[in-house]
Amino acid sequence: MSNYEKDMSVNNPAKKTDETPLLEIRDLAITFETANGPVNAVRSAHLTIMPGETVAIVGESGSGKSTTALAAIGLLPSNGRVSGGQIFFDGEDIAHAGEKRMVELRGNSIGMVPQDPMSNLNPVWKIGFQVKETLKANGLAGSNHKERVAEVLTNAGLPDAALRAKQYPHEFSGGMRQRALIAIGLACSPRLLIADEPTSALDVTVQRQILDHLDTMTTELGTAVLLITHDLGLAAERAEKLVVMYKGQVVESGAALEILRNPQHPYTQRLINAAPSLSSRRLQSQKVKDALAGAVAELDEPVEAGYTPSPVPAKSGLPSLRKDAEPGRAQAGDTILEIKNLTKVFKLRGALGKTTDFKAVDDVNITVPRGTTMAIVGESGSGKSTVAQMTLSLLAPTEGSILFDGVEVNTLKGKALFDFRRRVQPIFQDPYGSLDPMFNIYRTIEEPLKIHKIGNAKSREKKVRELLDQVSMPAATMSRFPNELSGGQRQRIAVARALALNPDVIICDEAVSALDVLVQAQVLNLLNELQEELGLTYLFITHDLAVVRQIADHVTVMQSGRVVEASSTDEVFNNPQQRYTQDLLSAIPGATLLV
């Protein structure tokens, strides 16, 4: 395979002085040709990386951070091109370098670790093959390539590498795949590694392990890293220098901690304020809630737990007065949701028709006082989503009971179940997947009203308008379709749809995990305000402790199906009892930076 052999002279250029930057981007402009004419995705971007240095580009999606990085390795999408400026790699301008030159550079001079471990490995080839071909393409396979592959995978922290190399990507977990991708990216010891959101698809503790490992490896190899991330906390923790991008432009750059402590640009300031990993308290409505609780106490009226459905839209503000909003001090009668000894066993099909029992949820007890937010935290596989599904009565528990307003959810049938569905509504993680692309927004929000035969066409339209107003979306949105909205806007629609039936409880299953920090903050604020206004109770499922801090009154920490810690949010954050909780807390990127 002579065409894969590397030209040693190219890759080992004469020693440069330390002043020569490894990568220098000057006035970079990138243009995409779209159906609506050219779009300038990046305008006059500039950044400098010295050999061995780690630099992070921070920004929200669409800020041009990934595009800038992809230009540096010559991997812009086919409709994109560098329309101005230079990219110097080790003194050589590669902004318009030919394909042949880029093939030479990729892999052994500039490596890449891509964002999504699920889609970045070819599903039809074994892991070992995909590592081997990297080595081969760069002339590093040698005669004993099997051992080399195992060595590379072991270095990336993959146990049993020799066996693992014979497996296909779908037999790997997300974290393992990302390790394989890191192995591929670093297989040929490149001088620059572009890490594009290398861990954003992973659990927070796995994220930490992998970033630590990446740190160690790049330090050992002396590799410079260009880290792309939307997470300011993570960037500040991992990089020496930060470059903040906004709408295709670099708005601020400099030493990481300096930017964090003393942001100059308004966008950076907003980003820092919104970063969940950096904020240290519950969103402000807590104060309002306390005041409200006082007001309710003055009314001193025993509140019926029952709920009166009204075909006419409820006047906003009124219901909240009827409900106790003070967290922690709720009386026993005010428990809206009580989960007792909940257990769910799945039967896993094994070899030869044998089934093994898998306890996804194991003896879980959770009590949620009315009008408060209970967060269930845990990594993927901890059983938190299974609890949510059982609470929504979408899945039957194996044992235990779920009492909603004192009524067993499990045994509900027919009309009673139908009523239960109206009072408990879900908001799901993926705002792209949970809205029907064929329904316009009006139909999406109106559908639950129609199903529950609430009002007539006219009153329903009025209700939809009110709901859109509540989630701060213009009424004109009604005629639009989900694909015309951004992720944050879609999640607002999902919130409006959940609110349509005036539910008592909303179950948010990773409702903000797919959103950018600023949008995440907006949606969390919205949920908070709605809770205050309508007295809603939230069951908030998330893997992100930083989000919990902002929204929850109580936290239940789950691990492998069991509750390992349950307490008030402040208690958990200030005084975590369990090792696992401490791990989760310390894994929040940048948690300690700004305290």
Place this chain on the structure above:
Amino acid sequence: MFTLRRFLQLIPVFFGATLLVYFLVFATPGDPIAALSGGKPMAPAVEAALRAQYNLDQPFWIQYGLYLKNLVTLNLGQTFSGQEVAAVIGRAYPVTARLAIMALAFEAIFGVFFGVIAGLRKGKLFDSTVLVASLIVIAVPTFVLGFVLQLVVGVQLGWAKPTVSGAAPWNELILPALVLGLVSLAYVIRLTRASISENMNADYVRTATAKGLSRRRVVVVHILRNSLIPVVTFLGADLGALMGGAIVTEGIFNVPGVGNLLYKAILNGETPTVVAVVGILVIVFVIANLVVDLLYAWLDPRIRYV
């Protein structure tokens, strides 16, 4: 295990299909014996003897039962002209198989070839030309294509024989195979093209490029295999359809294949021939599908049959 189970599934499929076909032919209006005599009056004794010979005087279940009994002893019955059905099928099937294999090879080779190039050069001149051409081929009915090619290539240019002789050798089947494969060729091109251009933008292709692989290797190793998965499915299903004989194409070129045989048997109401041919076609179709499933699992390791 999987393969064995699939073969066992053939048994109920076969009985179901023969029963259904037997019933459909039974329920077809028109009296086969009257058709046999050509509308001329027939002595009642002769007619009764003929009916008894083909079990036509029995109720439906007995007829079907007797048919199955014969089938177990590998006796497929006789046609109305007194030939053994097994022998008739034995003559027609190799012709159809030859025709089908040639048509499939034609559409697979040219379809994937043009589809890959068009997919890699999406939006360029080659791509547009191929797209328009395939659209025309899809839009024009087979009998028009068949007659036009027969006239131009067979009669005017004289490059090939316009019709096929009795033994139907390979070289005479080229033109009919071309006509037969042309429409599917257009589909294969479009499917391959769409699949390739979709996979070109896949994340793992970008990763492969980032590893420092040459363009050629990225295309052959990473894009092609993934893109062929839906194409193989289509080709396999098409093989089953082609093996069923092509009534129109075989009619135009006078190919003595299964399509022709079946068509005539249906017109004459010859139940034993129709049922035997359809039964075999069902088996061929199921086996073709099985082969596709196995190929599919081989191409895509995420699919493993337990």
